[in-house]
């Protein structure tokens with residue numbers, strides 16, 4: 166501030182379709198340019214408890230303080246700004262805008278209270294809008310800090326006006342950019358930032374600085390719950406802001422929509438248009454899985470902002486980027502399979518010949534993947550490693566496991582034995598979890614890098630699933646079979662050429678899967694513990710970072 170005068174700074178007029186900048190967005194810009202970009206350009210808003218607390222405050226605190234909240238919206242084409250001031254007051258012949266903050270003021274060296282720079286910029290922008298609105302000169306603005314019940318004055322002088330104009334200019338420039346600005350250098354800001362779970366600044370710092378003591382800003386568990394509807398004839402309707410689920414002979418269940426993360430309908434449950442609209446309005450995806458466990462598709466709200474998809478297309482259209490990601494992904498998957506085989510057989514002394522031959526083959530394929538020169542070679546090596554892994558899987562089952570639960574090779578559509586029916590059902594649930602994370606992050610599920618768009622399945626979903634098949638489903642499934650948790654008659658429907666899960670089998674599999682998603686583990690890149698449900702989303706966000714300045718974070722997690 167101070168190098169420019171407001172008179173010397175000229176703003177270009179807004180183009181016909183260009184919306185004005187919100188004053189709140191200018192505040193975000195002053196706080197952190199990345200925050201401004203995520204909110205204004207990518208339209209990501211996550212209200213944390215501080216934001217909710219702030220809203221309540223606005224409704225009560227002014228009155229407690231004898232100030233009448235006269236909040237109204239003002240806009241100016243000349244400034245390219247729009248905003249809603251918290252309150253205005255006419256004092257000593259001039260209008261004064263007031264902004265209310267719940268926190269404490271900044272303390273100068275002499276301990277006098279001052280406005281924080283972002284707050285000062287915001288209230289001065291309101292002051293300049295108020296001038297246009299009232300056709301009078303505003304000389305001063307005020308910020309009220311509720312935590313200390315103190316009001317500080319902010320002069321609307323030449324420096325302040327220049328700062329507002331420069332911020333508008335910078336905001337308009339950033340709105341045109343397709344690259345996210347870098348994270349702030351002041352990590353203290355991130356602790357209070359509602360978009361930290363999207364931005365992942367600590368994960369970038371941990372990657373850049375060895376020994377960085379990461380603060381977990383990413384939620385360890387999902388906010389809402391996944392509702393599975395498994396019985397035929399179930400009806401899902403809406404009552405106000407709740408979903409109500411009615412099943413024959415079962416008491417009606419009611420879920421407030423804010424507690425729901427997603428809805429999964431297995432088989433032929435009916436959902437009303439009203440319930441679908443409620444889900445769409447709250448960005449709650451609805452997934453359909455056949456009774457046999459095949460993932461059919463999903464319904465989700467708006468397409469989301471396009472910038473993330475443009476960056477994804479640009480990055481994955483580059484053959485070198487796609488090959489690098491494919492190699493890392495395949496390596497992570499195959500190494501996970503190898504580690505599991507070794508871990509699960511560490512007490513077998515010596516390991517059986519079949520396991521050892523699978524281990525040797527997988528080790529060779531890991532070396533091949535690291536040097537593969539094309540994505541089709543990566544696919545070939547990965548596929549060969551996977552075949553060796555599946556051949557070894559029956560050797561991980563205990564001697565007392567009934568013959569009916571042992572796999573007869575790998576069969577998918579349809580599954581020909583109980584083991585494959587369970588494997589396929591769990592992978593369909595995993596498909597749902599991964600697709601949901603991809604939608605939440607705003608990426609295009611149809612555009613991947615290892616899988617080809619040949620089947621109805623989304624290639625990017627299949628790509629990300631590779632990281633989680635072993636830890637999220639193979640391990641708990643084999644554990645449950647070894648614990649004899651499956652009833653070979655009750656839990657399966659067996660016909661001459663196919664095997665499906667029965668109603669009781671589906672319920673058991675869903676419980677096993679959902680419990681696994683809640684298990685926590687320490688993510689090696691992030692350096693903190695989080696649930697598998699959150700790990701899937703974290704990994705999708707780390708993938709996105711591959712083309713938003715920070716490479717090398719994706720697919721680094723390994724089974725221990």
Ligand code: SF4
Pocket residue numbers: 196197198199200201203347348349354355358359360361364365366
């Ligand atoms: S988390 Fe930190 S770097 Fe990211 S937007 Fe928020 S303040 Fe900026």
